[in-house]
Amino acid sequence: MDSRNFIGLEATHNRFRWKLPVTSGISTTGGFMFGGSGLGAAISALEGTSGRECVWATAQYLSYAKPGEVVDVDVTIAVEGHQVTQARAVCHVADREILTVNAALGDRPMEHAGQWEQMPEGVGDPLSYPQRTHHSDWSGTINERLDQRMVKGRAYDDLALRELGEPSDGQYLLWARIPDVITGMDATTLAVLGDFVPSGVGQALGVRGGGNSLDNTVRVCRMVPTEWVLMDIRVHAVERGFGHGLVHMFAEDGTLLATASQSVIVRLSKA
Numbered sequence: 001m002d003s004r005n006f007i008g009l010e011a012t013h014n015r016f017r018w019k020l021p022v023t024s025g026i027s028t029t030g031g032f033m034f035g036g037s038g039l040g041a042a043i044s045a046l047e048g049t050s051g052r053e054c055v056w057a058t059a060q061y062l063s064y065a066k067p068g069e070v071v072d073v074d075v076t077i078a079v080e081g082h083q084v085t086q087a088r089a090v091c092h093v094a095d096r097e098i099l100t101v102n103a104a105l106g107d108r109p110m111e112h113a114g115q116w117e118q119m120p121e122g123v124g125d126p127l128s129y130p131q132r133t134h135h136s137d138w139s140g141t142i143n144e145r146l147d148q149r150m151v152k153g154r155a156y157d158d159l160a161l162r163e164l165g166e167p168s169d170g171q172y173l174l175w176a177r178i179p180d181v182i183t184g185m186d187a188t189t190l191a192v193l194g195d196f197v198p199s200g201v202g203q204a205l206g207v208r209g210g211g212n213s214l215d216n217t218v219r220v221c222r223m224v225p226t227e228w229v230l231m232d233i234r235v236h237a238v239e240r241g242f243g244h245g246l247v248h249m250f251a252e253d254g255t256l257l258a259t260a261s262q263s264v265i266v267r268l269s270k271a
Contacts, residue, residue, distance in 0.1 A: 001180045003188035004048075006145075009041045009073070011048065018045040018073040020091070022065045024140045032064040033071070033098070034142045035213040036195030040188040042073060042089040042101035043218070047187070049075040050085045050105045054187035057103035058217040065091075065098045083108050115221070119230060119254040123151055126175035126228045126252075133157070135208065135269060146193075149175040151230070153203050162268050165206025170245075172200040172233040185229075185257060187220050194218055194247055194260030196231050201243040201266055204235035208271075211243060211264035220258045226251035241266055 007026055010019045018041070026037035039059040047054055065071050071091050079086040084106035091098045129149040135156045138144050151173035159165055176193050198210040230252075235245035246261040 002183040003040065003181055003186055003192070004044045006178060006181050007037055007041050007044065007188065007192070009044050015049055016075045018048070018075070020071040020073060022067050022069045022071060024067050025145060026142055027067050029134070029136045029138050029141050029143065032066050034192075034195065035059070035061055035099075035216060036192040037142060038065070038071070038091055038099045039101060039195070039216055039218065040191035041071070042091055042099070043103065043191050044188045045073045045075050046087050046089050046101070046103050046105060050077060050080070050087055052085050052105035053107060054218070054220050055084070055104040055106060056217065056219045057101055057187070057191070058215065059099050059101045060215050061099050061213050062097050065093050069093045071098055081106075115256050117248055117256050119250040120173065120232055123173065123230060126177070129175060132174060135271065142192075145178065145180060147177045147179055151175060154206075156208060159202060159208045160206055161208055161271070163207075167206050168204050170204045170235045172203040172235070174231040174233070175228050176231050177228045185223050185226055185251070187218065187258070190220065190229070190249055190258045190260075191216075191218050193229050193231065194249060194258065195262070196233050196247050197235065197243070197245040197260070197262040198264045200233035200235045200245055200247075201238060201264055204243075205238060207268060209266065209268040211266045214242075214263045214265060216260055216262045218258055218260045221256045223257065224251050224253065224255045226253070226255075226257070228252050229257065238266060
């Protein structure tokens with residue numbers, strides 16, 4: 001299975017329009033489409049229409065799509081140059097806009113390259129860490145389809161319930177993979193995996209909670225074969241009911257695959 005099949009994105013007779021049936025398998029335990037699924041579908045549609053690979057993509061989340069609905073993804077090519085395409089995708093259910101994605105796609109061969117952001121030291125084999133625990137039944141949802149191993153963080157039961165908890169240093173580390181996607185790493189897969197800043201907010205505050213993404217910007221660096229991705233989540237600040245942070249995504253060999261940054265509406269759990 002490739003990433004497009006994992007999400008369930010479908011081409012139509014019009015190369016500028018794609019369809020995404022919303023299923024439980026790409027949705028959260030709250031009963032709405034996972035933000036990473038929406039961004040991943042938009043990236044896949046943009047790449048499919050342009051014939052070029054994603055450089056960066058930024059999503060603004062506007063509304064929710066629920067299982068049983070069908071999201072139409074309309075692609076517009078704004079500028080198509082020799083090496084770079086600037087485009088956008090509007091994802092909507094009928095006349096209800098769910099998210100809008102702007103992106104750049106292309107490739108510019110160049111001898112000069114480098115990586116300055118390094119993988120955290122002392123991180124062990126993914127299978128040596130416990131699975132990330134969930135506070136609700138996640139069977140049949142996107143969470144069940146992701147394998148997540150917690151490297152640095154606190155179990156859900158160890159976080160405070162609504163009252164002020166013990167804040168962390170703002171860093172939350174997870175190994176993650178999508179077992180069903182076996183054809184290699186791409187921007188769509190990373191968009192799904194990169195929607196983890198909300199989970200880091202609760203960890204940073206020391207309380208049971210997370211939030212809903214207002215946006216997500218994925219910047220693609222270098223693709224290498226890897227089964228697992230290390231999610232180095234850094235929460236910068238929580239103020240006025242909003243959280244801000246980013247995640248660096250590393251391959252098992254330490255290659256920086258991509259970064260993702262988000263702002264989040266912070267919400268506390270009731271149990």
